[in-house]
Amino acid sequence: MTEKLVETENNKAPKGAIVDKFSARDGCEIRYALFKKTIAPRQGTVIILHGRNECIEKYFETVQNLSKRGLAVATFDWRGQGGSDRLIGDPARGYVDSFDEYVGDLETFFEKIVLPDCPGPYFVLGHSTGSLVALLAAPLLINRVERMVLCAPLIELNSPRYSMRALSTTAALLNGIGLGRMYMAGGPRPREVLPFAGNKLTTDERRYRRNTDLFKKARHLGLGGPTVSWGQCVLQSLHGDYRS
Numbered sequence: 001m002t003e004k005l006v007e008t009e010n011n012k013a014p015k016g017a018i019v020d021k022f023s024a025r026d027g028c029e030i031r032y033a034l035f036k037k038t039i040a041p042r043q044g045t046v047i048i049l050h051g052r053n054e055c056i057e058k059y060f061e062t063v064q065n066l067s068k069r070g071l072a073v074a075t076f077d078w079r080g081q082g083g084s085d086r087l088i089g090d091p092a093r094g095y096v097d098s099f100d101e102y103v104g105d106l107e108t109f110f111e112k113i114v115l116p117d118c119p120g121p122y123f124v125l126g127h128s129t130g131s132l133v134a135l136l137a138a139p140l141l142i143n144r145v146e147r148m149v150l151c152a153p154l155i156e157l158n159s160p161r162y163s164m165r166a167l168s169t170t171a172a173l174l175n176g177i178g179l180g181r182m183y184m185a186g187g188p189r190p191r192e193v194l195p196f197a198g199n200k201l202t203t204d205e206r207r208y209r210r211n212t213d214l215f216k217k218a219r220h221l222g223l224g225g226p227t228v229s230w231g232q233c234v235l236q237s238l239h240g241d242y243r244s
Contacts, residue, residue, distance in 0.1 A: 049130025186225020
């Protein structure tokens with residue numbers, strides 16, 4: 001093993017994890033982890049696809065729950081986040097050139113890691129960005145994956161001030177004049193942990209503290225806001241019929 005998982009007092013890694021990196025088609029190094037089932041009979045393998053600004057460590061609890069049901073788990077950090085290679089000089093900026101790169105990394109993960117090393121049948125569990133990638137990759141997965149469960153899929157960008165058309169036009173313009181690496185929303189990740197009260201993501205304080213403790217200990221795993229390029233990639237991907 002050439003990689004290690006980050007643990008905190010309240011978030012221990014499942015035992016027996018295999019952690020390493022594989023090379024994507026363009027040479028980008030992608031961190032992945034494999035987790036064995038803990039009970040018989042064997043039920044197959046769940047491929048977990050993370051959301052933006054997530055990493056393998058955020059899914060330890062989910063992995064343990066699946067393992068207790070006889071399911072192995074295979075997962076990896078998307079390029080540009082977690083423990084995978086960053087694509088631009090500032091590691092805090094959420095950046096990607098195209099969501100096709102995410103789809104290609106998923107395909108390579110299947111070819112190099114899942115098919116040779118993980119027991120079938122195969123299932124996909126996606127969250128947010130991961131769910132969108134699963135939809136984009138569905139034609140490639142149709143003969144490999146039995147079922148997909150897609151939580152909070154990123155199939156729309158909600159803005160109180162701008163329509164999707166306005167966001168798309170603005171992102172394309174900014175990217176076209178060389179500002180694709182500029183923050184589209186948010187900014188650098190705050191150095192101080194934000195208070196639980198008022199956060200917009202969860203009502204579960206225990207899990208909120210678990211996640212903030214993780215990124216406090218391992219800041220290199222986290223990101224700040226998404227860049228213009230990342231936002232444009234989302235908007236381009238949403239031109240399909242996935243919202244139906």
